[in-house]
Amino acid sequence: MGEAIVVTSGKGGVGKTTSSANIGTALALLGKKVCLVDTDIGLRNLDVVMGLENRIIFDIVDVATGNCRVEQALIKDKRFEHLFLLAAAQTKDKLALSVDSMQMIVRKLKSQFDYIIIDCPAGIEHGFRVAITGADQAIVVTTPEQAAVRDADRVIGLLEAEKLPPAKLIINRIRPHMVKNGDMLDIDDIIGILSIDLLGIVPDDELVIKGANQGEPIVVKPDSKASLAYRNIARRILGDAVPLLSLQEEDGFFKRMRKLIGLR
Amino acid sequence: MTKSAKSISSIGSRELVTIKGIRSGLLFVLADDALFADVVEELKQKLTGSHQHLLSGATVNVYIECGMRELSSEEQEILREVFATHENLVLDGFDGPPPMREMGVKAPYVFKGTLRSGQLIEHDGDVIVIGDVNPGAQIIASGDIFVMGHLRGSAHAGAAGDVRAVVAAAYFEPLQVRIAQVVRRSPEAYDRPAEMEFAYLEGEQMAVEKMAVFTYHRQRRNRSRAVI
Structure with missing residues (x-):
């Protein structure tokens, strides 16, 4: 029996889809059988970020309405044997997917995969309710901005009310020099407000945008810090104790990583 | 007997x-x-x-x-x-x-945990929060409000018109405080949270004092009421 993890944030544009794509790909890299599920009906993106847009034949609404079986709608990734995508419908709206049909789909996927990563739409309305139903765990993505932290807090409250285990936090798009100058919220401040466990921090990295535009998740490129950050997050999901990524600039960074590895 | x-x-x-x-x-x-x-x-x-x-x-x-x-x-x-x-x-x-x-007959409402954005506590009586009140969260009480953690949200004490109500917090940095009909919003930025403070009404004005003088404040207020 697999585990369903929903990736949510409340606010739009903080990196839910990017995080879903990269965490899913990283878990696949680590040998797990993974299915990515896009629940953002009408505004689907996950297929674009994964570079699988042209392969969609059936989508999640087709499965929900009985147009096809789940297996027919799964799109195999072009890079990894064990990675699949269940795409959202682009021509329908959020109401086309109900809580009941989502639960049924997630249950079926859990019998076939190790991890199901559910990409949640922005907002806290119907689409959000549908996306979190059937999930065993939740990951909340935020960025070091007041508005994003505020929305993350709201979402954590809603998840608590749904009796899900405490959500895990990803702080995305950190700019070390801005944090250092005090121009950006500091990681400790954010955890102080949200008071949930930190799953990982991801530095702001231009390569992430480049990768998303090329349909290549950043984790497949080992030479970027964001890539390392997502790999670490995947390892923490599997239960490994991985130290937090150092945000120091280049020269101290490798020295520090070596030191940490040497210690363990 | x-x-x-x-x-x-x-x-x-x-x-x-x-x-x-x-x-x-x-x-x-x-x-x-x-x-x-x-x-x-x-x-x-x-x-x-x-x-x-x-x-x-x-x-x-x-x-x-x-x-x-x-x-x-x-x-x-x-x-x-x-x-x-x-x-x-x-x-x-x-x-x-x-x-x-004043004899405390109305039971206070005690909330344990983090009160998050969008969540609301409304209670006829005192409200005690063992945990943080985050920005966007709201407490409305007809009595006093005590927060044993960070108060970062909004608090309305004496909501039914009790001008003697107070709002107190271990870390006092609310977005907005109301007591009875008086509203006060936060300064633009807190340098660091004021520790162990409470807000009360002094006439039409809201004042903030250290928690250490809370008992003294209560008694002084009782005395002034007696003179009237």
């Missing part, structure tokens, strides 16, 4: 001043069928003589009940002078024990 108790009190010399311990302090019951001068004489005796050891020490609120007797302003002044000799006895008023709310 009742009968024997009655007979004992009637045998002994009748007490003109009875002192009762109540939740919010001491209640002095003055007999209303004796001469006022006799009552004052006995009161003085009890305060300085027989009960001195009981009536010294920590500061307590004192309430006076005098049954059918209507106290003239001179008589009130005499009583005030008598109590003025004891610094720890704070005379509250001449109209009996305090109303129910």
Whole structure:
């Protein structure tokens, strides 16, 4: 029996889809059988970020309405044997997917995969309710901005009310020099407000945008810090104790990583 | 049982001043069928003589009940002078024990955990939060609000119009505080959270003080009410 993890944030544009794509790909890299599920009906993106847009034949609404079986709608990734995508419908709206049909789909996927990563739409309305139903765990993505932290807090409250285990936090798009100058919220401040466990921090990295535009998740490129950050997050999901990524600039960074590895 | 108790009190010399311990302090019951001068004489005796050891020490609120007797302003002044000799006895008023709310009869609502954005606590009585109140969260209470953590959201104490209500927090950095009808918003930025503070109304103005003076504040306010 697999585990369903929903990736949510409340606010739009903080990196839910990017995080879903990269965490899913990283878990696949680590040998797990993974299915990515896009629940953002009408505004689907996950297929674009994964570079699988042209392969969609059936989508999640087709499965929900009985147009096809789940297996027919799964799109195999072009890079990894064990990675699949269940795409959202682009021509329908959020109401086309109900809580009941989502639960049924997630249950079926859990019998076939190790991890199901559910990409949640922005907002806290119907689409959000549908996306979190059937999930065993939740990951909340935020960025070091007041508005994003505020929305993350709201979402954590809603998840608590749904009796899900405490959500895990990803702080995305950190700019070390801005944090250092005090121009950006500091990681400790954010955890102080949200008071949930930190799953990982991801530095702001231009390569992430480049990768998303090329349909290549950043984790497949080992030479970027964001890539390392997502790999670490995947390892923490599997239960490994991985130290937090150092945000120091280049020269101290490798020295520090070596030191940490040497210690363990 | 009742009968024997009655007979004992009637045998002994009748007490003109009875002192009762109540939740919010001491209640002095003055007999209303004796001469006022006799009552004052006995009161003085009890305060300085027989009960001195009981009536010294920590500061307590004192309430006076005098049954059918209507106290003239001179008589009130005499009583005030008598109590003025004891610094720890704070005379509250001449109209009996305090109303129910002050005696804490309404149960407070206790919330344990983080009150998050979009969540609301509304309660008729005091509200106590063991945890943080985040920005975007709201507490509305007809009584006082106490937060044993960071208060970063909005708090409305005395929502039914009680101007004596307070908002207190271990880390006081609310977005907005309301007491009765008075609204005050936060400064543009907190340098660092004020620790152990509470907000109260001083007339139409809201004031913030260190928690250390909370008890003193409550008593002072009770006294000022008594003078009115």
